[in-house]
Amino acid sequence: xxxxxxxDEKAELILEGKKYELPIIEGVEGEKAIDIxxxxxxxxxxTLDSGYMNTGSCxxxxxxxxxxxxxxxxxxxxxxxxxxxxSFVEVAYLLVHGSLPTExxxxxxxxxxxxxALIHEDMIHFFDSxxxxxxPMAILSSMVSSLCSFYPEMTExxxxxxxxxxxxxxxxxxxxxxxxxxxxxxxxxxYPRHDLSYCANFLNMMFDSPVKPYExxxxxxxxxNKLLILHGxxxxxxxxxxxxxxxxxxxxxxxxxxxxxxxxxxxxxxGANQAVMDMLENIYHYDNGDFMKYVDRAKDPNDSFRLAGFxxxxxxxxxxxxxxxxxxxxxxxEALNVQDPLLDIAKSxxxxxxxxxxxxxxxxxxxxxxxxGIIYRAIGIPNNMFTVMFAxxxxxxxxxxxxxxxxxxxxRIGRPRQIYIGPPCRPFVExxxxxxx
Ligand code: ACO
Numbered sequence: 416x417x418x419x420x421x422x423d424e425k426a427e428l429i430l431e432g433k434k435y436e437l438p439i440i441e442g443v444e445g446e447k448a449i450d451i452x453x454x455x456x457x458x459x460x461x462t463l464d465s466g467y468m469n470t471g472s473c474x475x476x477x478x479x480x481x482x483x484x485x486x487x488x489x490x491x492x493x494x495x496x497x498x499x500x501x502s503f504v505e506v507a508y509l510l511v512h513g514s515l516p517t518e519x520x521x522x523x524x525x526x527x528x529x530x531x532a533l534i535h536e537d538m539i540h541f542f543d544s545x546x547x548x549x550x551p552m553a554i555l556s557s558m559v560s561s562l563c564s565f566y567p568e569m570t571e572x573x574x575x576x577x578x579x580x581x582x583x584x585x586x587x588x589x590x591x592x593x594x595x596x597x598x599x600x601x602x603x604x605x606y607p608r609h610d611l612s613y614c615a616n617f618l619n620m621m622f623d624s625p626v627k628p629y630e631x632x633x634x635x636x637x638x639x640n641k642l643l644i645l646h647g648x649x650x651x652x653x654x655x656x657x658x659x660x661x662x663x664x665x666x667x668x669x670x671x672x673x674x675x676x677x678x679x680x681x682x683x684x685x686g687a688n689q690a691v692m693d694m695l696e697n698i699y700h701y702d703n704g705d706f707m708k709y710v711d712r713a714k715d716p717n718d719s720f721r722l723a724g725f726x727x728x729x730x731x732x733x734x735x736x737x738x739x740x741x742x743x744x745x746x747x748x749e750a751l752n753v754q755d756p757l758l759d760i761a762k763s764x765x766x767x768x769x770x771x772x773x774x775x776x777x778x779x780x781x782x783x784x785x786x787x788g789i790i791y792r793a794i795g796i797p798n799n800m801f802t803v804m805f806a807x808x809x810x811x812x813x814x815x816x817x818x819x820x821x822x823x824x825x826x827r828i829g830r831p832r833q834i835y836i837g838p839p840c841r842p843f844v845e846x847x848x849x850x851x852x
Pocket of ligand 1: 685721723725726782
């Protein structure tokens with residue numbers, strides 16, 4: 416698929432007086448790349464790029480992201496349109512299949528989600544084996560990996576069964592997430608219902624109880640729907656690259672996604688949504704609302720503290736998802752008649768940072784995680800479940816990338832190189848002659 420994007424002109428590189436010509440590739444939105452795949456073979460040189468600041472790991476048809484202009488499109492559709500006009504199920508279908516579903520396709524996909532919503536009853540015993548305060552991301556990643564043992568039949572010919580596997584994962588991860596919450600509360604599990612939409616079903620499994628039936632509010636369903644859509648995919652971020660890298664060893668989808676969940680857990684990645692809320696709560700409860708203390712700490716070169724929910728590797732302007740979430744946050748809080756002092760603190764922090772030389776110089780803007788936690792909190796989801804919510808939203812993106820990687824004719828096992836800087840080759844020392852180094 417890459418061949419048709421190769422340009423006629425070539426880049427020239429001179430090493431030790433010898434000229435090498437390297438192909439130039441240009442994507443559909445004008446992003447340019449130098450193809451260095453044959454460089455080591457031809458010259459003996461590798462390229463060094465810690466943190467992959469400047470490395471394209473693949474060509475992809477799924478998501479376009481322009482960090483300078485603040486543009487995000489899934490399969491060519493703007494995030495603004497999708498968040499406004501679609502359900503999460505439609506967007507999941509779009510990401511995995513490449514086109515928006517027709518009404519018949521949507522119904523069939525919803526039916527598959529409904530059919531796959533239960534988890535094997537034996538898996539429910541797993542929840543009892545985790546200590547009460549286990550991090551929900553640890554539970555989620557273990558449970559997803561174990562799906563492979565309970566549903567092994569599709570791992571043989573994954574590409575043929577990808578539709579079923581996608582529906583199974585999307586549906587079962589939702590159930591696992593809700594069950595882990597119920598277990599952590601010591602409450603009876605609430606099983607999925609066939610008559611509820613994807614988001615309403617999740618909320619019902621989370622919050623319904625025999626002693627207090629949950630009233631499904633359309634504003635809450637709409638807010639959750641939007642949040643999941645906005646987290647649906649974000650091209651080659653840390654967790655998605657992890658899914659692709661693990662999957663590149665031809666490992667099954669469940670194991671690859673479980674690895675992605677572990678990557679997402681980190682506070683520099685998906686864990687930031689929980690970190691934002693912890694930070695706002697600390698400001699409110701322990702620092703008397705003194706947010707400037709946190710701004711000053713973030714700017715202090717001798718303090719490793721960072722403002723959670725600020726900055727992004729790719730966006731050098733506003734994250735377009737943040738704008739949508741901020742608006743949704745105002746709307747849902749108003750609809751639910753919630754006055755949250757943490758929202759005021761978040762807005763004040765944003766305003767100060769956006770006018771501060773330190774943040775301006777480094778292009779540090781609020782990211783997708785900055786306001787999402789305030790919505791989750793308003794709809795009753797506890798802080799330690801925020802990153803699980805992110806995983807639920809990101810699932811279709813991970814599946815789409817795994818599928819694309821699996822079917823890519825240019826597929827190779829992911830295996831970066833390195834520059835060795837350890838001790839040079841030295842003679843072996845017998846144990847009796849060794850001294851501590
Ligand atoms: N607060 C204060 N300073 C910051 C912040 C922040 N949140 N983020 C970056 N900086 C500063 C760095 O200290 C550095 O300053 P320096 O040039 O004086 O050394 C400069 O900005 C560049 O930072 P890098 O770490 O080089 O940027 P990188 O692209 O590697 O990191 C990241 C991006 C990890 C998102 C970073 O901005 C961060 O840690 N943010 C807070 C955590 C967060 O919100 N993560 C969620 C990201 S969105 C997502 O994953 C879904």
